[in-house]
Amino acid sequence: MESPAVEIVDLVKRYGRTTAVDGLTLSAAHGAVTAILGPNGAGKTSTVEICEGFRRADAGTVKVLGLDPSRPELRARVGVMLQAGGVPPATRCGQWLRLMARFHAHPLDPVALLERLGLTEHARTPYRRLSGGQQQRVSLAAAVVGRPELVFLDEPTAGLDPQARHACWELVGDLRASGVSVVLTTHHMDEAEKLSDHIVIIDHGRVVAQGTPASLTGAERQLRFRARPGLSLDELLAALPTGSTAKESPAGHYIIEGQVGPALLATVTAWCAAEGVTADDLSIERRTLEDVFLELTGRELR
Numbered sequence: 245m246e247s248p249a250v251e252i253v254d255l256v257k258r259y260g261r262t263t264a265v266d267g268l269t270l271s272a273a274h275g276a277v278t279a280i281l282g283p284n285g286a287g288k289t290s291t292v293e294i295c296e297g298f299r300r301a302d303a304g305t306v307k308v309l310g311l312d313p314s315r316p317e318l319r320a321r322v323g324v325m326l327q328a329g330g331v332p333p334a335t336r337c338g339q340w341l342r343l344m345a346r347f348h349a350h351p352l353d354p355v356a357l358l359e360r361l362g363l364t365e366h367a368r369t370p371y372r373r374l375s376g377g378q379q380q381r382v383s384l385a386a387a388v389v390g391r392p393e394l395v396f397l398d399e400p401t402a403g404l405d406p407q408a409r410h411a412c413w414e415l416v417g418d419l420r421a422s423g424v425s426v427v428l429t430t431h432h433m434d435e436a437e438k439l440s441d442h443i444v445i446i447d448h449g450r451v452v453a454q455g456t457p458a459s460l461t462g463a464e465r466q467l468r469f470r471a472r473p474g475l476s477l478d479e480l481l482a483a484l485p486t487g488s489t490a491k492e493s494p495a496g497h498y499i500i501e502g503q504v505g506p507a508l509l510a511t512v513t514a515w516c517a518a519e520g521v522t523a524d525d526l527s528i529e530r531r532t533l534e535d536v537f538l539e540l541t542g543r544e545l546r
């Protein structure tokens with residue numbers, strides 16, 4: 245069996261008294277898109293930057309394309325998109341991409357890449373004069389122009405408008421289709437669900453769940469509605485078939501799980517009518533990745 249593109253075992257990273265990564269184990273398969281999700285401060289960037297060779301681990305092992313991340317030969321094989329850009333401020337983005345392309349044996353065409361990411365008319369603009377979203381796209385282009393075997397994208401669509409976000413998603417889809425392994429971090433659950441083969445949710449520097457998007461969200465459906473906050477869930481549950489669960493999360497948003505079908509729907513609407521409650525936006529849906537994420541990592545702000 246082919247070894248993973250990235251293999252992390254028992255990784256620990258400390259900054260003084262803060263343990264940012266606390267025994268994290270994960271692997272990212274070859275030719276797949278792996279998304280690392282986690283609340284602010286969960287340890288995503290620390291983990292990714294150790295894989296990129298920018299930070300040193302305090303304990304554990306990390307292998308990137310089978311090699312230690314500090315090995316110089318990885319530079320030609322791995323593309324990196326940093327949160328902070330990493331492009332010299334005075335450099336024109338077209339010039340920067342051409343330079344990056346020259347470091348690689350079989351680069352993508354920089355002109356076509358600029359066009360694809362909507363940067364053609366900004367090719368001669370110094371990096372520091374570009375908008376945040378344009379700078380973000382330049383960093384993305386720089387990460388992939390060398391046609392890497394593996395690419396790390398740290399929050400690639402943060403601050404991008406919907407058009408640019410879609411262009412980025414298409415690019416990631418094409419990378420995957422051409423056999424490139426992609427490891428990305430994101431706070432956008434829809435993006436992770438749409439793009440990834442494998443999702444790893446981390447919190448407090450450890451993996452709390454992982455799997456395919458479908459295995460994480462499950463096949464179970466939920467009935468959801470909005471109504472005034474503080475309805476008696478005990479009374480509602482008493483009216484529902486055994487095995488059902490009901491919760492209010494956040495206030496005024498009700499979620500019922502169990503044998504979700506017409507009978508349950510009828511019971512809920514009848515109960516609401518008897519209580520004089522108007523149930524708005526009543527719908528039957530699958531659990532979303534965001535539901536799973538919040539269940540696993542809580543609602544507390546970090």
Ligand SMILES: Nc1ncnc2c1ncn2[C@@H]1O[C@H](COP(=O)(O)OP(=O)(O)OP(=O)(O)O)[C@@H](O)[C@H]1O
Binds near residue numbers: 282
């Ligand atoms: N250079 C540093 N010095 C001190 N503490 C740091 C340093 N870098 C990160 N930390 C701390 O380590 C923890 C993990 O940070 P990290 O940037 O890895 O999280 P993250 O999951 O990428 O967060 P975000 O989603 O906000 O980007 C945080 O508590 C952060 O404050």
